[in-house]
Amino acid sequence: MSISWQASDGHAHHILDVVSRGADGATSDFVISSWTRCVNQYGLDPARPRSPDILEAAMFRERVERSGDLVQCSRLEMATLYQQLSEPEAAVVLVDADGLILHMVSSPQFARDGAAIGFRKGALWSEDQVGTNGMGTCLVARAPLAIRQDEHFFAPYTELTCAAVPVFDHTGKFAAVLDVTSTSRHHQQHSLALLSITAQTIENRLIERGHKDAYPIHFHVRPEFVNSPNGGKLVVGEDGRICAANRAALSLLGVSSVEALCGRRLDEVFHATLDELLRASVESSFHPVPVMRVNAPNPVHAVAQRPASRVQARAIQRGVEPTPVARGAVGGMGPIGAGLGAGMAAGGYPAAPARDAGNGAPVHVGALSSLQSAASAQAQVAGAEVARVATGRTVVDYGEPRLASQRQVARRAIARGIPVLLHGETGAGKEVFARAIHEDSPCSHGPLVAINCASLPETLIESELFGYSTGAFTGAQRGGRRGRIVQANGGTLFLDEIGDMPLALQARLLRVLDERMVTPLGGEDSIRVEFQLVSASHRHLPDLVRRGLFREDLYYRLCGVEVVLPPLRDRADKAELVRRLLALEGAELRLTPDAEALVLRHPWPGNVRQLRHVLRTAAALSEDGLIGPEHMPTLGMAPPSMTGMPAAPTGPMRGMYGDAGREAHGGDLRDPSMHEAMMRIPSGYVPDDAQRQLSPRDELLRALELHRWNISAVAKHLDISRNTLYRRMRNAGIPLQAEPEA
Numbered sequence: 001m002s003i004s005w006q007a008s009d010g011h012a013h014h015i016l017d018v019v020s021r022g023a024d025g026a027t028s029d030f031v032i033s034s035w036t037r038c039v040n041q042y043g044l045d046p047a048r049p050r051s052p053d054i055l056e057a058a059m060f061r062e063r064v065e066r067s068g069d070l071v072q073c074s075r076l077e078m079a080t081l082y083q084q085l086s087e088p089e090a091a092v093v094l095v096d097a098d099g100l101i102l103h104m105v106s107s108p109q110f111a112r113d114g115a116a117i118g119f120r121k122g123a124l125w126s127e128d129q130v131g132t133n134g135m136g137t138c139l140v141a142r143a144p145l146a147i148r149q150d151e152h153f154f155a156p157y158t159e160l161t162c163a164a165v166p167v168f169d170h171t172g173k174f175a176a177v178l179d180v181t182s183t184s185r186h187h188q189q190h191s192l193a194l195l196s197i198t199a200q201t202i203e204n205r206l207i208e209r210g211h212k213d214a215y216p217i218h219f220h221v222r223p224e225f226v227n228s229p230n231g232g233k234l235v236v237g238e239d240g241r242i243c244a245a246n247r248a249a250l251s252l253l254g255v256s257s258v259e260a261l262c263g264r265r266l267d268e269v270f271h272a273t274l275d276e277l278l279r280a281s282v283e284s285s286f287h288p289v290p291v292m293r294v295n296a297p298n299p300v301h302a303v304a305q306r307p308a309s310r311v312q313a314r315a316i317q318r319g320v321e322p323t324p325v326a327r328g329a330v331g332g333m334g335p336i337g338a339g340l341g342a343g344m345a346a347g348g349y350p351a352a353p354a355r356d357a358g359n360g361a362p363v364h365v366g367a368l369s370s371l372q373s374a375a376s377a378q379a380q381v382a383g384a385e386v387a388r389v390a391t392g393r394t395v396v397d398y399g400e401p402r403l404a405s406q407r408q409v410a411r412r413a414i415a416r417g418i419p420v421l422l423h424g425e426t427g428a429g430k431e432v433f434a435r436a437i438h439e440d441s442p443c444s445h446g447p448l449v450a451i452n453c454a455s456l457p458e459t460l461i462e463s464e465l466f467g468y469s470t471g472a473f474t475g476a477q478r479g480g481r482r483g484r485i486v487q488a489n490g491g492t493l494f495l496d497e498i499g500d501m502p503l504a505l506q507a508r509l510l511r512v513l514d515e516r517m518v519t520p521l522g523g524e525d526s527i528r529v530e531f532q533l534v535s536a537s538h539r540h541l542p543d544l545v546r547r548g549l550f551r552e553d554l555y556y557r558l559c560g561v562e563v564v565l566p567p568l569r570d571r572a573d574k575a576e577l578v579r580r581l582l583a584l585e586g587a588e589l590r591l592t593p594d595a596e597a598l599v600l601r602h603p604w605p606g607n608v609r610q611l612r613h614v615l616r617t618a619a620a621l622s623e624d625g626l627i628g629p630e631h632m633p634t635l636g637m638a639p640p641s642m643t644g645m646p647a648a649p650t651g652p653m654r655g656m657y658g659d660a661g662r663e664a665h666g667g668d669l670r671d672p673s674m675h676e677a678m679m680r681i682p683s684g685y686v687p688d689d690a691q692r693q694l695s696p697r698d699e700l701l702r703a704l705e706l707h708r709w710n711i712s713a714v715a716k717h718l719d720i721s722r723n724t725l726y727r728r729m730r731n732a733g734i735p736l737q738a739e740p741e742a
């Protein structure tokens with residue numbers, strides 16, 4: 001930002017001209033109204049720019065205190081919003097109803113430049129102070145708006161573009177304005193959309209904070225939006241009367257104001273009492289249930305929960321100690337979950353760490369030490385093999401600069417509670433990378449719980465993830481079972497192959513991520529959990545979202561920061577990686593120059609997993625530790641462009657060399673049967689490079705055709721269960737064909 005503290009005659013003349021003549025055909029009406037107020041009502045002169053008044057520190061503190069829960073409920077959401085902005089040279093600002101900047105998140109550079117023009121905490125940005133500007137004008141308009149560059153009243157601010165939305169408190173009273181200011185020249189629709197979502201989330205948080213002893217009820221006409229920021233929210237007291245409602249609830253119930261709703265009994269707006277809705281919610285394991293509204297022909301989907309204060313008390317009784325993080329989070333996400341909304345702009349990562357403007361402290365680090373100590377859950381580490389050096393830390397980059405910088409990005413994100421989404425071809429090392437992030441993270445003393453969403457049979461996923469209580473279903477263990485998500489408490493939850501999660505479960509997972517509460521199947525009580533979130537997929541999630549196979553809102557929650565792992569063929573550290581992998585085999589092993597050349601030019605469609613397996617096999621075949629091309633028969637079977645490895649072994653193919661296969665064979669490719677399995681790759685799967693680009697759907701079709709649609713044979717071939725195969729086919733939109741007669 002380069003601000004010149006100069007008046008601009010041209011700018012001032014233009015404003016005065018428009019104010020005196022009225023509409024000029026180019027300026028929006030609301031901007032003209034604001035300019036007119038500035039001149040006629042506040043007596044401001046566009047030719048004499050002024051900077052805003054700034055409150056003394058003590059007075060500022062008092063004003064922040066007076067704003068109650070507002071700043072507290074907004075901080076994390078603002079940090080999350082900042083992460084979502086595609087440009088780092090921006091600030092997210094919260095002003096109170098008088099235009100006082102209460103809180104601000106920006107890059108350090110933006111904070112420094114902004115301070116020079118009074119754009120800082122403690123400054124008053126009402127219209128009567130600094131003329132037309134996003135925050136001040138939104139205070140007057142009480143509606144979302146954008147003020148672009150020349151629309152500012154004073155010339156020094158014409159470098160800036162602002163988008164601003166109003167925020168209402170739990171009584172429905174106008175409380176604040178949330179604003180994004182940047183030096184961008186672009187239209188602010190994107191910022192406005194993000195701002196609206198953030199404002200609604202803050203409002204929901206304010207409602208919950210203000211009514212911890214009341215029963216929250218979420219509802220929407222569409223079940224998938226029940227817990228979204230657009231969902232309706234009511235809080236209902238023990239007496240069954242409504243105490244607060246958000247704006248979405250008003251519009252869904254066709255009511256004009258919060259006052260008109262407060263004090264009414266729940267069964268005056270729904271055809272259900274609080275008790276009835278609560279019972280139905282418990283019975284449905286807190287899935288939304290259809291409920292008719294009074295005076296509306298179609299139902300909404302609603303779910304009632306217990307008061308946050310009671311959930312907290314139960315968690316303490318049960319020994320799931322709500323950490324200071326979790327306590328702060330009752331009624332919303334805690335700091336660790338704060339970034340979960342991040343990432344609407346995939347990969348949107350600020351060039352410099354965002355700072356709490358004013359005190360220079362990191363925006364959010366959270367009460368990490370308490371999280372570390374909360375790592376009581378038993379470690380459940382899936383995917384046994386990882387690359388470790390003597391220190392015990394996982395190694396992912398052996399001199400590959402892209403991987404090293406990706407690791408830095410992920411490390412910074414996860415430390416700030418922002419979820420990380422890993423994308424990369426199968427075998428590229430996503431799980432290894434996830435482990436490395438976990439070890440680098442403040443929760444490294446907690447468990448890393450890895451869940452492979454593709455390999456769990458559909459019928460088991462739900463109980464595996466969420467756990468179940470005694471008697472939840474026939475065959476359930478006595479005493480129930482803790483789900484994997486609860487096991488991740490205090491550590492990292494790694495959701496591998498998240499793109500393969502069935503749609504119905506995506507909704508449930510979304511709710512857990514939103515609320516940080518897990519309700520076991522058949523159980524009544526919810527358990528609060530705090531964890532860092534890393535997910536991975538070899539599939540392009542935005543593509544799945546477009547095809548309706550993956551929930552968009554879940555995608556946004558998972559993708560705070562997207563890390564794309566390079567395929568092995570593109571890695572610059574191949575030679576070093578080979579040396580390290582050979583060293584992991586524990587013997588003195590070397591490649592001949594021919595073998596090294598072969599390895600370096602091979603395209604490695606199965607990536608590091610395939611390389612590791614090939615090297616293991618070679619190590620087993622070599623008698624003197626010297627590995628030549630003859631010890632790598634699968635590479636020698638065809639020229640590198642016609643490798644003997646399977647076609648783009650994404651998803652469906654992974655089982656052939658994947659962890660499932662490895663586990664089934666005791667994890668050792670020296671096992672001749674495994675080696676033989678590698679050598680028996682059907683010739684139909686010997687593709688050229690172009691074929692390696694096949695989509696997962698096409699790959700599935702090829703496998704089906706190869707086995708003439710014999711489901712058992714295809715499932716066996718892909719090393720997955722029939723159920724998983726059916727699910728993948730359904731997800732890929734492949735209809736079932738009659739299996740040919742044997």
Ligand SMILES: Nc1ncnc2c1ncn2[C@@H]1O[C@H](COP(=O)(O)OP(=O)(O)OP(=O)(O)O)[C@@H](O)[C@H]1O
Nearest residue numbers: 385387395396426427428429430431432608609654
């Ligand atoms: N940096 C590394 N150093 C050593 N071994 C590695 C490395 N990266 C991956 N591997 C090896 O490759 C195998 C596959 O890695 P990983 O499971 O992390 O891949 P992935 O991308 O998660 O694969 P998929 O998508 O199929 O689940 C691991 O078992 C590990 O042995």
